[in-house]
Amino acid sequence: MSSNHWYKDAVFYELNLRAFADGNGDGHGDFIGLIERMDYLVELGVTAIWLMPFYPSPLKDNGYDISDFYNIDPAYGTLDDFKRALAEFHKRGIRVTVDLVVNHTSDQHPWFIESRSSKDNPKRDWYVWSDTDQKYQGTRIIFVDTEPSNWTLDPLTGEYFWHRFYKEQPDLNYDNPEVQAEMLNIMRFWLKLGIDGFRVDAVPYLFEREGQNGENLPETHAYIKQMRAMMDREFPGTIMLAEANQWPKDLMPYLQGGEFHMGFHFPLMPRLFMAVRQHNRRELINILNETPMLPEDLQWCIFLRNHDELTLEMVTEEQRQWMWKEYAPDPRMKLNLGIRRRLAPLLDNDRRRIDLLNALLFSLPGTPILYYGDEIGMGDDIWRYDRNGVRTPLQWDTSKHAGFSTADKIVEEVITDEVYGFHRVNVAAARQDAGSLFNAIRHQISVRKQHQIFGRGDFQILYPANEAIFAFERFLEKPELGATRVLVVANLADSEQEVVLDTSAYGNVAPIDLLTGQVYPNLGSDTYTLRLPAYGYIWLGV
Numbered sequence: 001m002s003s004n005h006w007y008k009d010a011v012f013y014e015l016n017l018r019a020f021a022d023g024n025g026d027g028h029g030d031f032i033g034l035i036e037r038m039d040y041l042v043e044l045g046v047t048a049i050w051l052m053p054f055y056p057s058p059l060k061d062n063g064y065d066i067s068d069f070y071n072i073d074p075a076y077g078t079l080d081d082f083k084r085a086l087a088e089f090h091k092r093g094i095r096v097t098v099d100l101v102v103n104h105t106s107d108q109h110p111w112f113i114e115s116r117s118s119k120d121n122p123k124r125d126w127y128v129w130s131d132t133d134q135k136y137q138g139t140r141i142i143f144v145d146t147e148p149s150n151w152t153l154d155p156l157t158g159e160y161f162w163h164r165f166y167k168e169q170p171d172l173n174y175d176n177p178e179v180q181a182e183m184l185n186i187m188r189f190w191l192k193l194g195i196d197g198f199r200v201d202a203v204p205y206l207f208e209r210e211g212q213n214g215e216n217l218p219e220t221h222a223y224i225k226q227m228r229a230m231m232d233r234e235f236p237g238t239i240m241l242a243e244a245n246q247w248p249k250d251l252m253p254y255l256q257g258g259e260f261h262m263g264f265h266f267p268l269m270p271r272l273f274m275a276v277r278q279h280n281r282r283e284l285i286n287i288l289n290e291t292p293m294l295p296e297d298l299q300w301c302i303f304l305r306n307h308d309e310l311t312l313e314m315v316t317e318e319q320r321q322w323m324w325k326e327y328a329p330d331p332r333m334k335l336n337l338g339i340r341r342r343l344a345p346l347l348d349n350d351r352r353r354i355d356l357l358n359a360l361l362f363s364l365p366g367t368p369i370l371y372y373g374d375e376i377g378m379g380d381d382i383w384r385y386d387r388n389g390v391r392t393p394l395q396w397d398t399s400k401h402a403g404f405s406t407a408d409k410i411v412e413e414v415i416t417d418e419v420y421g422f423h424r425v426n427v428a429a430a431r432q433d434a435g436s437l438f439n440a441i442r443h444q445i446s447v448r449k450q451h452q453i454f455g456r457g458d459f460q461i462l463y464p465a466n467e468a469i470f471a472f473e474r475f476l477e478k479p480e481l482g483a484t485r486v487l488v489v490a491n492l493a494d495s496e497q498e499v500v501l502d503t504s505a506y507g508n509v510a511p512i513d514l515l516t517g518q519v520y521p522n523l524g525s526d527t528y529t530l531r532l533p534a535y536g537y538i539w540l541g542v
């Protein structure tokens, strides 16, 4: 096992710099604040960070609309502050990946301002222009709630430009070799500073072709291979993580083709929410059976929530309607093809279900990614613009603005409602309470880190008769650390359940629950019977 595969053992934390900690009192989260609060992440136990966009941006799309790829937005500090934060992370043994937004820029980016200025501007061809809005009809619209078309007419030259997201985010034209070369230079710029890799944004949409749906085109794969080859050659050991909201079969070429090291497993995520609501493992098993196990150098990335709406792109129409009915009873909760809510409110703030989903997140095959704030059970605000309601400041304590900032006015207001407001839900309180969600997650992470099997082991589903029980095995020959076999048993039901498992493959040994240290009766029988409380789970290790 090579330490080059560090990402296989990692526990990631998605960090929204803007809302994490304000160090200079101007109301914006920034790198100085992040450095001051960094030990919190060490305490939590995460080993890698995905840093959301911090580049100059008009913030139409929370920084995913970049106006300068080679800089830091002044609200967050300077390039030197970034370098310091990076060094501080590395000092603590935490790896840092940053967002690489490849598909588009802001419409305020100087390239686009030039491009739109005249049809014969040298930058014209850096974006996708057309005299008609009828091209590429097979391409779906992603932001269906706001964008009527992927084309927008630019009055300056009377032509349309192409955009897969907001019209303020024109797509770059990857048929232009200059664009291809420039994106590689942008990557080099950040890699030279010493980052450990990229979370690559909106991967499938780089090229447009007639008669196609505009996703996963061979040209896109060819370009990603170039990105990867450059990284391997010039910055060995750095990684790329794909944001490609696709079925496993469509994601596989991004992994196996010598492209990404890791890919988010989008279809698994909503099925975790289905399982705890249906009290049944069926949907989980179906998707996991469609999920190939990956070789030593590749990895799934699994998550419960992130900064976007809980996406329902990778479900059937019937499942989508069901998810909306169950998890988005108020129409404001819906956004595009998803649900704009945080983890705790989605699960009715029910600790048993939150703990259960975390226990699955940390034991299913793949590298887990936590979304900032979910480790203390933060709430959301569905009345805010776009997805801002799940991007509010991290609640540190009960002081002004939840300890996020000393400014009078802050960039995004803190959550103040009765259940999730910062007076009740905050880091300081969570730290003190031995039974808090924060401490439960910390414990799950620390146990996971003692057993390499979770990041690297094989995976096998068990099929006991009771379908409310989701049970699977992980196994790893000769781990450098920890158990060689773990049997995970989870009760998806809201009542106590009995399950009979065939454990004859194990031999007559007493397993222990890695999470509690409790010793269980000897394995080795084909009628090994367990009783689990409502939403209970165990990680039986041998």
Ligand code: GLC
Binding pocket: 061, 064, 065, 101, 165, 201, 202, 243, 307, 308
């Ligand atoms: C990705 C990001 C999302 C953003 C979109 C356009 O899906 O996760 O937040 O809006 O790309 O950049």
